[in-house]
Amino acid sequence: MRSSASPSPTHCLLSLQSWSSLLTNVFLLLLLAMTRMQSRVEAELDFGHHSNIELRKYMRYVNLRYPNITKLHSIGESVEGHPLLVLTISSPLDRHITLRPHIKYIGNIHGNEVVGRELLLHLIEYLLSNYGRNKTITRIIETTVIHILPTINPDGYERAKVGDCIGATGGYNRRNVDLNRNFPDISGYQEKLQPETRAIIKWMQSTTFVLSASFHGGAVVVNYPFDQRQGDLTRIAYSKSPDDDVFVFLALNYSRSHYNMHHSINCYPRERFKDGITNGAAWYPVRGGMQDYNYYHGVMEITVELSCCKFPPARDLPDYWEKNKKALINFLLIVHMGVKGLIMDERRRPIANARLNIADRYVSFRSSKYGEYWRLLLPGTYILKVKANGFEDYMSQPFRVRSHKVHRMDIMMTREESASRSLNGSFRATIQGEVTGHDVAGGSSTVPSTEKLPPQMQVTLKMAEHTSISHMMTANYLILTWAIFLSLGSHL
Numbered sequence: 117m118r119s120s121a122s123p124s125p126t127h128c129l130l131s132l133q134s135w136s137s138l139l140t141n142v143f144l145l146l147l148l149a150m151t152r153m154q155s156r157v158e159a160e161l162d163f164g165h166h167s168n169i170e171l172r173k174y175m176r177y178v179n180l181r182y183p184n185i186t187k188l189h190s191i192g193e194s195v196e197g198h199p200l201l202v203l204t205i206s207s208p209l210d211r212h213i214t215l216r217p218h219i220k221y222i223g224n225i226h227g228n229e230v231v232g233r234e235l236l237l238h239l240i241e242y243l244l245s246n247y248g249r250n251k252t253i254t255r256i257i258e259t260t261v262i263h264i265l266p267t268i269n270p271d272g273y274e275r276a277k278v279g280d281c282i283g284a285t286g287g288y289n290r291r292n293v294d295l296n297r298n299f300p301d302i303s304g305y306q307e308k309l310q311p312e313t314r315a316i317i318k319w320m321q322s323t324t325f326v327l328s329a330s331f332h333g334g335a336v337v338v339n340y341p342f343d344q345r346q347g348d349l350t351r352i353a354y355s356k357s358p359d360d361d362v363f364v365f366l367a368l369n370y371s372r373s374h375y376n377m378h379h380s381i382n383c384y385p386r387e388r389f390k391d392g393i394t395n396g397a398a399w400y401p402v403r404g405g406m407q408d409y410n411y412y413h414g415v416m417e418i419t420v421e422l423s424c425c426k427f428p429p430a431r432d433l434p435d436y437w438e439k440n441k442k443a444l445i446n447f448l449l450i451v452h453m454g455v456k457g458l459i460m461d462e463r464r465r466p467i468a469n470a471r472l473n474i475a476d477r478y479v480s481f482r483s484s485k486y487g488e489y490w491r492l493l494l495p496g497t498y499i500l501k502v503k504a505n506g507f508e509d510y511m512s513q514p515f516r517v518r519s520h521k522v523h524r525m526d527i528m529m530t531r532e533e534s535a536s537r538s539l540n541g542s543f544r545a546t547i548q549g550e551v552t553g554h555d556v557a558g559g560s561s562t563v564p565s566t567e568k569l570p571p572q573m574q575v576t577l578k579m580a581e582h583t584s585i586s587h588m589m590t591a592n593y594l595i596l597t598w599a600i601f602l603s604l605g606s607h608l
């Protein structure tokens with residue numbers, strides 16, 4: 117289209133004809149740019165570096181395209197006011213599903229380490245486009261709640277430069293603070309909390325996460341807690357956590373599912389990571405790191421270093437995606453191991469914020485606002501301890517965790533006032549069962565639905581529904597009688 121306004125000849129150095137052809141050209145260029153921008157968000161996600169605006173557009177677009185299984189929200193703002201957008205993926209998403217575990221992925225905490233940021237966008241694309249098409253992906257979306265935050269440092273990203281492999285420009289936030297040193301640490305040491313850090317802390321308070329990974333660059337390795345050492349904070353040495361077995365298992369699953377991370381990739385001459393994993397402090401100690409903060413707040417988090425080059429050219433991105441795709445998917449599947457259940461009062465109402473720990477593992481975790489708890493454990497026999505305000509301390513019987521299964525154990529706590537009335541702890545009830553991750557998808561109320569549980573468990577649950585002193589005593593009496601019969605029988 118041509119402009120109808122004819123420019124005044126005194127102000128114009130160009131002839132009318134060249135003016136209109138210039139305008140036409142500009143118009144065509146604009147049109148081209150617009151269609152390109154549209155195709156960027158409407159077609160499949162391309163392998164390019166996506167600016168903060170493009171990233172935001174893409175996340176809005178997928179949210180509109182998959183409204184039933186995604187939710188988009190901002191957990192806060194960066195110093196410069198960029199929203200910190202999280203896409204949540206699960207089906208269904210319109211109501212709370214009891215005991216469905218929450219997992220989070222966080223990218224770009226160092227603004228110049230960008231591979232994770234792009235991989236997380238591609239993971240979103242992969243998960244959503246395969247829902248209902250691929251069995252594994254459908255199962256993941258129907259058994260877990262996945263939260264993806266592609267960038268926690270959008271301000272740093274804007275200052276970082278493509279091709280800058282080892283530089284530090286754009287690594288920190290706008291106030292030049294390293295976000296991965298900004299979390300409150302166990303010794304109480306705390307730098308001034310940045311808005312990005314505060315957003316994560318608040319997010320973790322509102323959602324009970326079970327498992328988490330954050331993504332960095334500048335090495336190729338999975339790093340696991342502790343990052344910090346007690347005592348000498350600078351000494352380089354293994355800082356073993358009480359859940360070291362679980363962390364090694366998680367880290368190895370990532371590195372072995374990765375195309376070649378487990379072959380020990382050395383970005384620098386003296387770097388060598390056996391099997392592609394390392395304890396944090398054994399690499400270099402860090403205080404105020406996000407990973408230890410997560411662990412002390414009930415979330416098992418690992419830190420994945422994805423690339424030797426922090427900001428590689430866009431043409432390398434497809435290769436990084438292919439190398440990490442399986443590992444990113446497997447990490448979502450691995451959450452179904454260990455123990456989980458509900459913490460309830462005597463009327464089966466959920467107890468939120470109860471403090472739990474596995475015996476001999478001092479790092480504790482808490483029940484969710486729905487009274488749910490989860491803990492990843494390797495096969496073995498464990499004891500669970502629970503403390504809740506107003507209730508007697510609880511210690512479970514030893515329970516067994518089998519491989520690739522989740523042990524379900526619901527706990528009814530005893531109120532402190534009724535302590536004197538309870539007879540040898542008979543007031544307490546533990547409801548146990550074992551379910552695979554796959555079976556656990558169903559159930560929507562706060563109380564486990566009896567239809568979906570194995571028969572053995574249904575009986576126990578029915579009993580617990582009418583929990584009262586007399587019922588429990590009758591049950592105990594029957595069990596006692598039965599036990600006496602059995603022992604007599606074996607002696608006769």
Ligand SMILES: *[C@@H]1O[C@H](CO)[C@@H](O)[C@H](O)[C@H]1NC(C)=O
Nearest residue numbers: 180181182183184185208248
């Ligand atoms: C979302 O769910 C509703 C109700 O189940 C269904 O009718 C609709 O087709 C779904 N939309 C999409 C985009 O899947």
Ligand SMILES: *[C@@H]1O[C@H](CO)[C@@H](O)[C@H](O)[C@H]1NC(C)=O
Nearest residue numbers: 246250251252253441442445
């Ligand atoms: C489904 O997705 C999984 C996980 O990414 C993949 O390993 C598998 O090959 C896919 N199956 C099909 C039939 O494409």
Ligand SMILES: *[C@@H]1O[C@H](CO)[C@@H](O)[C@H](O)[C@H]1NC(C)=O
Nearest residue numbers: 368369372373446447449450
């Ligand atoms: C990682 O864990 C997943 C889920 O449990 C499992 O299917 C896969 O085989 C594991 N891979 C490796 C290499 O350990």
Ligand SMILES: [Zn+2]
Nearest residue numbers: 226229332333
């Ligand atoms: Zn980093």
